[in-house]
Amino acid sequence: xxxxxxxxxxxxxxxxxxxxxxxxxxxxxxxxxxxxxxxxxxxxxxxxxxxxxxxxxxxxxxxxxxxxxxxxxxxxxxxxxxxxxxxxxxxxxxxxxxxxxxxxxxxxxxxxxxxxxxxxxxxx
Numbered sequence: 480x481x482x483x484x485x486x487x488x489x490x491x492x493x494x495x496x497x498x499x500x501x502x503x504x505x506x507x508x509x510x511x512x513x514x515x516x517x518x519x520x521x522x523x524x525x526x527x528x529x530x531x532x533x534x535x536x537x538x539x540x541x542x543x544x545x546x547x548x549x550x551x552x553x554x555x556x557x558x559x560x561x562x563x564x565x566x567x568x569x570x571x572x573x574x575x576x577x578x579x580x581x582x583x584x585x586x587x588x589x590x591x592x593x594x595x596x597x598x599x600x601x602x603x
Contacts, residue, residue, distance in 0.1 A: 484588035488578050488595050493521050495599045496571040505560070516548070528565055529575040537561055574598050 505517060520541065527537040538558040545552055565572070574595050581591045 484592050485582065488588065488592050489522060490518075491592070491595060491599060492525060492571050492574050492578065493518050495574070496521050496525060496568050499567050499571070500564075520545075524561055524564055525568060525571050525575045526579075528568065528572045529579065534558075534561060534565070570599065 505520075506514070523541060523544070524537060527540070532540075535558075538554060538561055541561070542552070542554040542557045545557070577598065578591055578595055581594070582588070
């Protein structure tokens, strides 16, 4: 059950990030690619920023990973995508950081999930 709750934590963070930019555009870039890869791509961006990696490192790492799975792109495209994402995904990056910290501290995943859900709620 804990693994399921942990998956829900990460899934809720990625799903929140999807609402903050033109997700349909990124889907079109990946064309025939499974949406799970796009989710992993977004998760990688969030985790990298949450871990304090800089823009250039994230861009290079993502480019290399995408090349390894056969995705045809150039580093400028990846760099362009993440150019404003530190700001655009600021709440999701913070949520990622908090979730990792709480999991590392051994906090109950159900409490973490509730905390993250509250954090990601959009103000009305």
